[in-house]
Amino acid sequence: MPHLANTNILILGGTTEANALARAVAARGLNATYSYAGRVDTPRPQPLPTRIGGFGGVVGLSAYIRDKTVTHVVDATHPFAAQMSRNAIAACADTGTALVALVRPPWEACAGDNWSRVTDIEGAVGALAGPAKRIFLAVGRLHLDVFAAQPQHHYLLRLVDEPQHIPMPHADVVVARGPFSGEDDMALMTRHDTQLVVSKNAGGSGARGKIDAARMLGLPVLMIDRPVLPTRRECATPDQVLNWLAHSGVNLGV
Ligand code: NAP
Secondary structure, eight states, rough: OOOOOGGEEEOOSSSSSHHHHHHHHHHTTTOOOEEEEEOOSOOOOSSOOOSOOOOOOOOHHHHHHHHHTTEEEEEETTTTTTHHHHHHHHHHHHHTTTEEEEEEEEOOOOTTOEEEEESSSSHHHHHHOSOOOEEESSOOOGGGGGGGGGGGGEEEEEESHHHHOOOOSSEEEEOSSSSSHHHHHHHHHEEEEEEEEEEEOOOOOTTTTTHHHHHHHHHOOEEOOOOOOOOOEEEEHHHHHHHHHHHOOOOOOO
């Protein structure tokens, strides 16, 4: 069983929940590293030693875990970061390292919501066949290219960094970093005459504003379901992760 002195936690981050966990882990003086993929120009500073960039697949992550003698991996990546999550499962199995995923529950439609659901990004692209609409496409920079297959629409894109290239002919870009409130997103969508919102089912509160705004404005949402991952241990909150660490022998020092 690892104790405080030889505990070495790797947090796979890039989410609000990972940031909250990093604060909790740092506050307890635990030995941990925060890992970013390096997707945004200026990642948020963390109260933990931080590394940036891919590991090099399962082999690279396994090697990193061995080299750094990582004792616990917390996969706190976004629910749509499926490749990283699969790699974490495989590398932890290879190296015999304890793994937990910090996963926020998906959003559930409630009264007044008008959702159509698709299983993946490609399904969303297919569902956009038809006459031109004004669409708030809230899927992140990495998935924009595939929507060029539906060039008839006018897209509102909200991105963390100014994009170097916009693959669709009609688009407005808003550069902003969440969290976003329902009121803010209602104002944004009203200003842009939005008729449809396309969203990944990210869960959590930071990106929920557009879903609340769509309900308040009576607009439909095309909701992309989460990728399905192999079974793994999951926690819903940073506190649950701390409990898991304590149960796996880590002295939390409180
Ligand atoms: P992905 O498709 O699952 O991962 C692709 C590759 O990026 C991974 O195989 C890994 O490269 C590298 N990578 C991903 N997350 C990493 C991390 N935290 N630390 C080090 N390397 C990482 O991931 P993604 O969807 O592009 O997401 C990338 C990052 O953005 C994640 O940190 C995620 O939490 C965050 N994010 C994603 C979304 C989304 O909608 N996908 C939304 C908000 C934030 P190697 O194979 O070389 O190790």
